Amino acid sequence: MKKITVHDSWQDAYTYTCSKGIGRSFDPDFTPELTPKEMLALGIFGGIYMNDKPKEFPPSWFTRAKLSEHSTPSLNYFGVSASLPHREWLRRGWIHPADPRGWFQWYCRYYLGRRMPKEDQRQIKRWRAMKRHVAQVQKNCKKGDLSCRKKQRQALLHWAYDSRTL
Numbered sequence: 001m002k003k004i005t006v007h008d009s010w011q012d013a014y015t016y017t018c019s020k021g022i023g024r025s026f027d028p029d030f031t032p033e034l035t036p037k038e039m040l041a042l043g044i045f046g047g048i049y050m051n052d053k054p055k056e057f058p059p060s061w062f063t064r065a066k067l068s069e070h071s072t073p074s075l076n077y078f079g080v081s082a083s084l085p086h087r088e089w090l091r092r093g094w095i096h097p098a099d100p101r102g103w104f105q106w107y108c109r110y111y112l113g114r115r116m117p118k119e120d121q122r123q124i125k126r127w128r129a130m131k132r133h134v135a136q137v138q139k140n141c142k143k144g145d146l147s148c149r150k151k152q153r154q155a156l157l158h159w160a161y162d163s164r165t166l
Contacts, residue, residue: 002113008054010100018113026110030124032160036108037061044158045083046071049104057108077164078146082154096122103127107160130159137166 006014023035034042040050040061047068053059066075073081089095089102096119099105106123133152141148146164153163 004056004112004114006054006056008056009052010054014098016098016109016114019115020113022112024113027120027124030110030120030127032107032127033162033165034157034160036104036111037065039104039157039160040065040067042066042077042157043075044104044154045076046073046081047075048072049101050108057112061108076154077157078150078154080150080154082151083158094126104158127159130156130161134161134163134166137163141166 002018004016004018006012006016026032036057037060041064043066047066048071050057050062050065051067051069053062053065053067068075071081073079076082086102095102096106098116098119099109103123103126106119107127110120110123133156137149137152137156143166146153153166156163
């Protein structure tokens, strides 16, 4: 087991344990199509998400990451904004205190091997709910037409669904 202590602009002295191998032993109901490193390189959240390159994550995740000091939708793979502001995430109760940056932070830590059974199930349920957007893109767009439903496709990238293949 590996213990990680976080000291960054969002958390100070938060400690968690990784009980699983990196990228391994996922819940069978959770089958993301993209790794955190791939997501960052594709451009998610307008480049602002994790632009401080938290030291708890492998430096390799940030070598090709598209990052910015301010939300820059043009950095997103589909060039559009597809997310709500953090204050809205808080208002809707989507943020768990252990992961103040939200779902993607949870996924990064889950990918590293942290397990929090109750929170994992909540986040996996949220991830699975995004499947409806996959179905909408498939129903309304010709396969490979990346100009169709760009905002929805970008949102899917934020949730580790590879919408480029739809």
